Amino acid sequence: MAPVVSDSWDVTEFVVNKGNGVKGLAEMEIPCVPKQYIQPIEERLDMDTVVTQDSIPIIDMSMLDDPQVADSICDAAENWGFFQVINHGVPLDILDDVKQATHRFFGLQANDKLKYSKENSSSNNVRYGTSFIPGAERALEWKDFLSLFYTSDQDASALWPPECKDAVLKYMNTSEPLIKRLLEALMTRLNVKEIDESKASLLMGSKRINLNYYPICPNPELTIGVGRHSDVSTLTILLQDDIGGLYVRRIKGDGWIHVPPISGALVINIGDALQILSNGRYKSVEHRVVANGSSNRVSVPIFVNPRPKDMIGPLREVLESGEEPVYKRVLYSDYTKHFFRKAHDGKETLDFAKA
Ligand SMILES: O=C(O)CCC(=O)C(=O)O
Numbered sequence: 001m002a003p004v005v006s007d008s009w010d011v012t013e014f015v016v017n018k019g020n021g022v023k024g025l026a027e028m029e030i031p032c033v034p035k036q037y038i039q040p041i042e043e044r045l046d047m048d049t050v051v052t053q054d055s056i057p058i059i060d061m062s063m064l065d066d067p068q069v070a071d072s073i074c075d076a077a078e079n080w081g082f083f084q085v086i087n088h089g090v091p092l093d094i095l096d097d098v099k100q101a102t103h104r105f106f107g108l109q110a111n112d113k114l115k116y117s118k119e120n121s122s123s124n125n126v127r128y129g130t131s132f133i134p135g136a137e138r139a140l141e142w143k144d145f146l147s148l149f150y151t152s153d154q155d156a157s158a159l160w161p162p163e164c165k166d167a168v169l170k171y172m173n174t175s176e177p178l179i180k181r182l183l184e185a186l187m188t189r190l191n192v193k194e195i196d197e198s199k200a201s202l203l204m205g206s207k208r209i210n211l212n213y214y215p216i217c218p219n220p221e222l223t224i225g226v227g228r229h230s231d232v233s234t235l236t237i238l239l240q241d242d243i244g245g246l247y248v249r250r251i252k253g254d255g256w257i258h259v260p261p262i263s264g265a266l267v268i269n270i271g272d273a274l275q276i277l278s279n280g281r282y283k284s285v286e287h288r289v290v291a292n293g294s295s296n297r298v299s300v301p302i303f304v305n306p307r308p309k310d311m312i313g314p315l316r317e318v319l320e321s322g323e324e325p326v327y328k329r330v331l332y333s334d335y336t337k338h339f340f341r342k343a344h345d346g347k348e349t350l351d352f353a354k355a
């Protein structure tokens with residue numbers, strides 16, 4: 001029997017500790033969200049701040065030999081921090097498979113998912129959870145996730161949940177050429193001629209992939225799916241389904257813009273690490289996800305990151321022209337630890353690296 005939701009009923013115990021997640025809560029068909037999920041008004045998305053006449057660029061990657069395409073990638077990274085790519089070379093059936101695998105994993109019983117929680121997981125690199133950092137948040141986020149840090153195909157095969165590992169590994173491996181092409185294009189404007197071994201480590205030395213599940217919410221206007229944040233990656237490759245709900249803050253002008261689902265497209269965004277490496281030229285941009293009253297939504301971001309032991313700071317090639325460094329050098333694992341210690345707070349993580 002599902003427990004009755006009352007003030008004395010321990011939501012955190014049910015959702016977080018027992019592994020039911022917010023999906024378990026949604027399935028009880030409660031009439032309204034528990035108070036733990038009610039966000040302060042300033043953290044909910046005010047629809048009056050949504051700008052509908054603007055949209056992030058859509059870039060056709062099949063024309064990459066045309067120098068104008070590399071140029072539009074660099075322009076998008078400077079002026080939007082977000083863009084979508086089509087004809088990107090990642091097979092569409094692989095994208096469909098990874099979305100299905102996400103539904104398969106979250107469709108498991110709570111006990112089976114709980115095996116991968118922080119307390120129970122046999123590896124630090126595999127983590128099932130809910131919200132972002134439940135212990136540090138004023139209000140919880142309406143989202144469950146599985147986070148997978150990639151070390152090797154062998155480790156992934158041994159440790160990742162069988163319901164999703166093959167599909168996720170295929171998505172990761174087939175997106176590699178796209179990631180390289182994007183980074184090569186982005187480097188041209190930073191005066192970097194070649195991505196040698198040390199640059200490859202800084203730009204794409206490690207990867208984390210998240211499977212996100214946003215269940216139907218009884219009061220989507222009172223809560224949020226993901227709070228305002230920028231990613232700590234160099235680049236994020238985001239696969240979303242056809243539900244929508246991702247909003248990004250405009251760099252030029254005020255307000256938020258919706259990232260409309262485009263069948264077969266991938267969303268690309270610049271993360272803090274590339275903002276730091278480019279000395280602020282490329283921008284990581286705040287984004288957030290609203291909760292949805294009528295559909296379950298999934299998304300699958302690949303966070304392309306430096307290695308944890310890399311020191312990140314503005315690239316030598318960028319500073320050669322005499323530009324003053326805006327950021328100091330920091331150990332990447334210190335940077336990510338700082339991010340994962342606090343609730344989502346917009347772009348404040350970057351202050352950690354300010355010169
Ligand atoms: O679900 C989405 O569309 C975005 C998720 C996101 O921003 C993240 O996981 O960092």
Ligand SMILES: [Fe+2]
Nearest residue numbers: 229230231287
């Ligand atoms: Fe994000």
